[in-house]
Amino acid sequence: MEQITVPGTLDSLSEISKYVLSAASAARLDKKATYRLRLAVDEIATNVIIYGYEDAKIQGNLDLQAKIDDSSLTILMEDNAGAFDPTTKFMLEEESINLPMEQRAIGGLGVYLAIQGVDRFMYERSGDRNRNIFVVHLH
Amino acid sequence: MAFDVTLEMENTTATITLNGALDASTAPKFKEEIEKVPTGKVKTLVLMMEDLEYMASAGLRVLIYTKQKMGAHTDIYVVKPQEMVLETLVKTGFDQSVIVVDNPPKIEKV
Numbered sequence: 001m002e003q004i005t006v007p008g009t010l011d012s013l014s015e016i017s018k019y020v021l022s023a024a025s026a027a028r029l030d031k032k033a034t035y036r037l038r039l040a041v042d043e044i045a046t047n048v049i050i051y052g053y054e055d056a057k058i059q060g061n062l063d064l065q066a067k068i069d070d071s072s073l074t075i076l077m078e079d080n081a082g083a084f085d086p087t088t089k090f091m092l093e094e095e096s097i098n099l100p101m102e103q104r105a106i107g108g109l110g111v112y113l114a115i116q117g118v119d120r121f122m123y124e125r126s127g128d129r130n131r132n133i134f135v136v137h138l139h
Numbered sequence: 140m141a142f143d144v145t146l147e148m149e150n151t152t153a154t155i156t157l158n159g160a161l162d163a164s165t166a167p168k169f170k171e172e173i174e175k176v177p178t179g180k181v182k183t184l185v186l187m188m189e190d191l192e193y194m195a196s197a198g199l200r201v202l203i204y205t206k207q208k209m210g211a212h213t214d215i216y217v218v219k220p221q222e223m224v225l226e227t228l229v230k231t232g233f234d235q236s237v238i239v240v241d242n243p244p245k246i247e248k249v
Contacts, residue, residue: 010164017160017193035193035223042195046163101206101236109231110196116230 001026001066008053008060008079016045016064020075023066027073027138036117037136041075043110044086044132052081052130072119075134084130085123086111146172151180152246156187166197173205182213185243189219194227206236218243 004019006012020041024034045062053060063078093112096104115121120135142165143158153176161169176184184205205215215237220228228234 013162013164014160017162032223032226038193039195039227042162046195046197050163097230097232099232101203101233102211104203109199113196113227113230 001068003063003065005061005063008049008062008081010046010049012049012062013042013045016062017042019064019066023068023073023075024136026066027068027136029073029136029138033136037073037075037134040114040117040121040134041077043114044134045077047084047086047110048077048079048081048130048132052079052084056082058082070138072138073136077132077134078129080129083125085125086114086132087121087123090115142168144169144172146175148176148181149246151182152185152244153181153183154185154187154243157191159191160193161191161198162193162195163197166195166201169198169201170204173201173208176209178209181209183216183244183246184209184213185216185218186237187218187243188221188224191224192221194224196231199227199231199233202233202237214238214244216240216244 001023006015017038020038021034024037029037048062052058058081060080065076067074089111093109118134119137122133124131124133141159142161145156147154155172157169217228217237217239219241220239225239
Protein backbone atom coordinates (compact mmCIF):
# COMPACT_ATOMS: atom_id res chain seq x y z
CA MET A 1 0.00 0.00 0.00
CA GLU A 2 1.03 3.58 -0.51
CA GLN A 3 2.97 5.14 2.34
CA ILE A 4 1.36 7.97 4.32
CA THR A 5 3.01 10.76 6.27
CA VAL A 6 1.08 12.54 9.02
CA PRO A 7 2.09 15.32 11.42
CA GLY A 8 3.20 14.13 14.85
CA THR A 9 0.15 15.47 16.71
CA LEU A 10 -2.74 13.73 18.50
CA ASP A 11 -5.12 14.96 15.79
CA SER A 12 -3.39 12.52 13.42
CA LEU A 13 -4.47 9.46 15.42
CA SER A 14 -7.74 9.05 13.55
CA GLU A 15 -5.96 9.19 10.19
CA ILE A 16 -3.45 6.60 11.40
CA SER A 17 -6.33 4.35 12.50
CA LYS A 18 -8.06 4.77 9.13
CA TYR A 19 -4.87 3.75 7.33
CA VAL A 20 -4.43 0.66 9.52
CA LEU A 21 -8.10 -0.30 9.11
CA SER A 22 -7.87 -0.07 5.32
CA ALA A 23 -4.67 -2.16 5.30
CA ALA A 24 -6.37 -4.76 7.53
CA SER A 25 -9.34 -4.83 5.20
CA ALA A 26 -7.08 -5.24 2.13
CA ALA A 27 -5.35 -8.15 3.90
CA ARG A 28 -8.76 -9.64 4.86
CA LEU A 29 -7.86 -9.70 8.52
CA ASP A 30 -10.67 -10.82 10.82
CA LYS A 31 -12.47 -8.38 13.13
CA LYS A 32 -10.54 -9.21 16.30
CA ALA A 33 -7.08 -9.17 14.70
CA THR A 34 -8.02 -5.88 13.01
CA TYR A 35 -9.01 -4.28 16.30
CA ARG A 36 -5.83 -5.49 18.05
CA LEU A 37 -3.60 -4.20 15.24
CA ARG A 38 -5.34 -0.83 15.22
CA LEU A 39 -4.88 -0.63 18.99
CA ALA A 40 -1.19 -1.60 18.74
CA VAL A 41 -0.33 1.04 16.15
CA ASP A 42 -2.49 3.67 17.90
CA GLU A 43 -0.77 3.07 21.27
CA ILE A 44 2.78 3.30 19.90
CA ALA A 45 1.90 6.33 17.75
CA THR A 46 0.40 8.01 20.86
CA ASN A 47 3.65 7.39 22.79
CA VAL A 48 5.76 8.83 19.98
CA ILE A 49 3.53 11.92 19.71
CA ILE A 50 3.23 12.63 23.45
CA TYR A 51 6.70 11.68 24.74
CA GLY A 52 8.85 11.80 21.62
CA TYR A 53 7.50 15.00 20.11
CA GLU A 54 5.23 17.08 22.40
CA ASP A 55 7.09 16.61 25.73
CA ALA A 56 10.47 16.95 23.98
CA LYS A 57 9.19 20.04 22.14
CA ILE A 58 10.18 18.57 18.80
CA GLN A 59 8.08 18.84 15.67
CA GLY A 60 8.06 15.81 13.46
CA ASN A 61 6.06 13.43 11.34
CA LEU A 62 5.06 9.80 11.40
CA ASP A 63 5.52 7.70 8.27
CA LEU A 64 3.38 4.61 7.91
CA GLN A 65 3.78 1.89 5.34
CA ALA A 66 1.65 -1.26 5.12
CA LYS A 67 3.00 -4.35 3.35
CA ILE A 68 0.89 -7.36 2.56
CA ASP A 69 2.24 -10.71 1.36
CA ASP A 70 0.85 -14.26 1.32
CA SER A 71 1.52 -14.92 4.97
CA SER A 72 1.43 -11.59 6.80
CA LEU A 73 0.45 -7.97 7.10
CA THR A 74 3.26 -5.71 8.26
CA ILE A 75 2.93 -2.09 9.35
CA LEU A 76 6.14 -0.07 9.51
CA MET A 77 5.94 3.17 11.41
CA GLU A 78 8.87 5.59 11.52
CA ASP A 79 9.52 8.80 13.42
CA ASN A 80 12.47 11.07 14.07
CA ALA A 81 11.96 11.56 17.82
CA GLY A 82 14.64 10.53 20.34
CA ALA A 83 15.50 6.84 20.54
CA PHE A 84 12.82 4.86 22.38
CA ASP A 85 12.54 1.08 22.38
CA PRO A 86 9.01 0.12 23.55
CA THR A 87 10.08 -3.46 24.27
CA THR A 88 12.11 -2.18 27.26
CA LYS A 89 8.87 -0.92 28.85
CA PHE A 90 6.83 -4.08 28.23
CA MET A 91 7.98 -6.01 31.33
CA LEU A 92 7.35 -3.07 33.66
CA GLU A 93 3.81 -2.62 32.42
CA GLU A 94 3.14 -6.35 32.57
CA GLU A 95 4.05 -6.33 36.28
CA SER A 96 1.49 -3.62 37.09
CA ILE A 97 -1.42 -5.63 35.63
CA ASN A 98 -2.14 -7.28 38.98
CA LEU A 99 -2.36 -4.08 41.01
CA PRO A 100 -5.84 -2.80 41.91
CA MET A 101 -6.90 0.13 39.73
CA GLU A 102 -6.68 2.77 42.47
CA GLN A 103 -3.02 1.85 43.10
CA ARG A 104 -1.91 2.10 39.49
CA ALA A 105 0.20 4.89 38.15
CA ILE A 106 -1.62 7.04 35.61
CA GLY A 107 0.25 6.07 32.48
CA GLY A 108 1.60 2.86 31.07
CA LEU A 109 -0.36 -0.08 29.68
CA GLY A 110 -0.28 1.22 26.11
CA VAL A 111 2.96 -0.53 25.28
CA TYR A 112 1.68 -3.70 26.93
CA LEU A 113 -1.49 -3.69 24.81
CA ALA A 114 0.50 -2.89 21.67
CA ILE A 115 3.10 -5.64 21.92
CA GLN A 116 0.59 -8.15 23.22
CA GLY A 117 -1.86 -7.41 20.41
CA VAL A 118 0.24 -8.43 17.40
CA ASP A 119 1.99 -11.68 16.44
CA ARG A 120 5.39 -10.01 16.27
CA PHE A 121 6.63 -6.59 17.31
CA MET A 122 10.08 -5.27 16.45
CA TYR A 123 11.91 -2.05 17.15
CA GLU A 124 14.89 -0.76 15.18
CA ARG A 125 16.91 2.42 15.47
CA SER A 126 18.27 3.46 12.13
CA GLY A 127 20.30 6.67 12.01
CA ASP A 128 18.17 9.30 13.75
CA ARG A 129 14.93 7.40 13.21
CA ASN A 130 12.84 4.98 15.26
CA ARG A 131 11.20 2.19 13.32
CA ASN A 132 8.35 0.26 14.98
CA ILE A 133 7.30 -2.86 13.09
CA PHE A 134 3.99 -4.66 13.66
CA VAL A 135 3.42 -8.06 12.07
CA VAL A 136 0.16 -10.01 11.97
CA HIS A 137 0.07 -13.49 10.45
CA LEU A 138 -2.68 -14.19 7.94
CA HIS A 139 -4.40 -17.53 8.44
CA MET B 140 -13.27 9.13 14.05
CA ALA B 141 -16.00 10.70 16.14
CA PHE B 142 -16.43 10.54 19.88
CA ASP B 143 -19.31 11.75 22.03
CA VAL B 144 -19.82 11.76 25.76
CA THR B 145 -22.82 12.84 27.81
CA LEU B 146 -23.36 13.07 31.57
CA GLU B 147 -26.64 12.68 33.46
CA MET B 148 -27.10 12.99 37.21
CA GLU B 149 -29.95 11.47 39.21
CA ASN B 150 -29.86 11.32 43.02
CA THR B 151 -26.57 9.66 43.95
CA THR B 152 -25.95 8.16 40.50
CA ALA B 153 -23.98 9.71 37.65
CA THR B 154 -24.45 8.12 34.24
CA ILE B 155 -21.94 8.75 31.46
CA THR B 156 -22.72 7.54 27.96
CA LEU B 157 -19.74 6.99 25.66
CA ASN B 158 -20.09 6.79 21.91
CA GLY B 159 -17.50 6.25 19.14
CA ALA B 160 -13.72 6.00 19.45
CA LEU B 161 -11.94 6.80 22.72
CA ASP B 162 -8.25 7.41 22.03
CA ALA B 163 -5.62 9.86 23.28
CA SER B 164 -7.11 12.67 21.20
CA THR B 165 -10.66 12.21 22.53
CA ALA B 166 -9.93 11.05 26.13
CA PRO B 167 -9.74 14.68 27.42
CA LYS B 168 -13.47 15.07 26.60
CA PHE B 169 -14.25 12.00 28.75
CA LYS B 170 -12.05 13.36 31.56
CA GLU B 171 -13.86 16.73 31.42
CA GLU B 172 -17.20 14.99 32.08
CA ILE B 173 -15.70 12.99 34.96
CA GLU B 174 -14.45 16.25 36.47
CA LYS B 175 -18.03 17.57 36.54
CA VAL B 176 -19.19 14.69 38.77
CA PRO B 177 -19.44 15.91 42.39
CA THR B 178 -17.32 13.51 44.46
CA GLY B 179 -19.06 13.73 47.84
CA LYS B 180 -22.58 13.19 46.54
CA VAL B 181 -22.18 10.44 43.97
CA LYS B 182 -22.07 6.85 45.18
CA THR B 183 -22.52 5.10 41.85
CA LEU B 184 -20.96 5.89 38.49
CA VAL B 185 -22.49 4.16 35.49
CA LEU B 186 -20.57 4.07 32.20
CA MET B 187 -22.81 3.18 29.26
CA MET B 188 -20.46 1.57 26.72
CA GLU B 189 -22.74 -0.18 24.24
CA ASP B 190 -21.89 2.32 21.48
CA LEU B 191 -18.22 2.70 22.38
CA GLU B 192 -16.52 1.06 19.40
CA TYR B 193 -12.92 1.54 20.41
CA MET B 194 -10.96 2.26 23.57
CA ALA B 195 -7.20 2.80 23.81
CA SER B 196 -5.16 2.97 27.02
CA ALA B 197 -5.90 6.70 27.19
CA GLY B 198 -9.44 5.61 28.16
CA LEU B 199 -8.04 3.30 30.83
CA ARG B 200 -6.07 6.23 32.20
CA VAL B 201 -9.30 8.19 32.65
CA LEU B 202 -10.78 5.17 34.48
CA ILE B 203 -7.78 5.14 36.87
CA TYR B 204 -8.22 8.88 37.39
CA THR B 205 -11.94 8.33 38.03
CA LYS B 206 -11.35 5.61 40.63
CA GLN B 207 -8.77 7.77 42.40
CA LYS B 208 -11.00 10.87 42.32
CA MET B 209 -14.22 9.14 43.42
CA GLY B 210 -12.56 6.98 46.08
CA ALA B 211 -12.74 3.23 46.67
CA HIS B 212 -16.30 3.44 48.08
CA THR B 213 -17.78 4.49 44.73
CA ASP B 214 -19.05 1.64 42.56
CA ILE B 215 -18.20 1.98 38.88
CA TYR B 216 -20.51 0.04 36.58
CA VAL B 217 -19.52 -0.67 32.96
CA VAL B 218 -22.70 -1.43 31.02
CA LYS B 219 -22.61 -3.60 27.88
CA PRO B 220 -19.04 -3.04 26.66
CA GLN B 221 -18.43 -4.30 23.12
CA GLU B 222 -16.45 -7.54 22.85
CA MET B 223 -13.07 -5.97 22.05
CA VAL B 224 -13.40 -3.15 24.58
CA LEU B 225 -14.17 -5.82 27.19
CA GLU B 226 -11.10 -7.78 26.03
CA THR B 227 -8.93 -4.73 26.80
CA LEU B 228 -10.52 -4.37 30.26
CA VAL B 229 -9.88 -8.06 30.99
CA LYS B 230 -6.32 -8.11 29.60
CA THR B 231 -5.32 -5.20 31.78
CA GLY B 232 -7.12 -6.48 34.89
CA PHE B 233 -9.50 -3.50 34.96
CA ASP B 234 -12.48 -5.86 35.01
CA GLN B 235 -11.49 -6.58 38.65
CA SER B 236 -11.96 -2.94 39.67
CA VAL B 237 -15.24 -2.17 37.89
CA ILE B 238 -18.55 -4.03 37.75
CA VAL B 239 -19.30 -5.25 34.23
CA VAL B 240 -23.04 -5.71 33.64
CA ASP B 241 -25.59 -6.04 30.84
CA ASN B 242 -28.09 -3.60 32.37
CA PRO B 243 -27.58 -0.41 34.36
CA PRO B 244 -28.20 -0.73 38.13
CA LYS B 245 -31.48 0.61 39.55
CA ILE B 246 -31.13 4.21 40.59
CA GLU B 247 -31.40 4.64 44.33
CA LYS B 248 -34.29 6.88 45.39
CA VAL B 249 -33.51 9.42 48.09
